[in-house]
Amino acid sequence: MSTEGTHRAALTAVRSAHTLIWFLVEAAMVYLVIAGIRKQSDRKAGVAAVIVAAETLVFLGNGARCPLTGLAESMGADSGSVTDIFLPRWFAHNLPVIHVPLIGAAVWLHWRNLTRRAEPGEPG
Numbered sequence: 001m002s003t004e005g006t007h008r009a010a011l012t013a014v015r016s017a018h019t020l021i022w023f024l025v026e027a028a029m030v031y032l033v034i035a036g037i038r039k040q041s042d043r044k045a046g047v048a049a050v051i052v053a054a055e056t057l058v059f060l061g062n063g064a065r066c067p068l069t070g071l072a073e074s075m076g077a078d079s080g081s082v083t084d085i086f087l088p089r090w091f092a093h094n095l096p097v098i099h100v101p102l103i104g105a106a107v108w109l110h111w112r113n114l115t116r117r118a119e120p121g122e123p124g
Contacts, residue, residue: 011075018068019086022095025055029102036109041117045110052103064096 028048035045059066069077091098 007076011072011077014068014072014075015077015086018066018072021055021068022087025051028052029099029106032106033102033109036106036113039113041110041113049106049110052106056103059096 028051031048032045032052035041035048
């Protein structure tokens with residue numbers, strides 16, 4: 001396999017891994033919102049919250065840019081755009097704008113659930 005072919009295969013592997021990670025994080029995010037609506041603030045919701053929080057901290061700790069984007073760009077992906085994930089470009093580019101309100105909604109829903117559970121006279 002040529003060097004170009006090796007880079008292309010490596011880039012495809014990075015993009016695939018990033019897409020899989022994205023799917024896991026977004027599944028956890030959707031679970032958090034649905035569990036919050038259903039008033040299921042339990043251990044499963046806690047695990048989902050840890051997944052979302054870890055991804056958020058990695059993203060923010062890297063200057064609001066996924067570290068895999070830089071890796072993909074170093075392997076030949078176009079720079080200046082989100083090209084390291086198998087999603088429509090407009091959707092991938094707007095993920096933070098979509099994700100932040102979902103995080104806010106999940107935090108509010110679970111905070112509501114947990115504080116109501118702690119109030120005297122409320123069923124646990």
